[in-house]
Each structure stands twice: as structure tokens, then as C-alpha cells.
Amino acid sequence: MENKKTEICPICKGSGxxxxxxxxxxxxxxxxxxxxxxxxxxTGKV
Structure with a gap:
């Protein structure tokens, strides 16, 4: 099972x-x- 690290989206800056x-x-x-x-x-919209 992979353990993915938390990434930050370059577009909307949302984490996780x-x-x-x-x-x-x-x-x-x-x-x-x-x-x-x-x-x-x-799109930058959540």
C-alpha cells in the first residue's frame, strides 16, 4: 500500500x-x- 504524501495544488493552493x-x-x-x-x-475554483 502506497503512503502518499500531502500535496499542495499549484492552482488553488488547496492542501491534502x-x-x-x-x-x-x-x-x-x-x-x-x-x-x-x-x-x-x-480551474482554481473549489
């Missing part, structure tokens, strides 16, 4: 959230994969 990778896509290409928490999903 599980960070999940998201892929930002444009019509041409995939830009990047970044870790955002499942609470704000990268």
Missing part, C-alpha cells in the same frame, strides 16, 4: 488533495501534462 495529471490540448497539439487537484481540476 490528490493530484491527478491532466493534458491540455489545442487543435494542433498536446501542450503539457500537469498535476492538478481533483477539487479544482485546474
Amino acid at each position: 488533495q490528490r493530484l491527478v495529471p491532466i493534458v491540455l490540448k489545442t487543435s494542433h497539439e498536446i501542450i503539457m501534462i500537469e498535476q492538478v487537484c481533483i477539487t479544482c481540476k485546474g
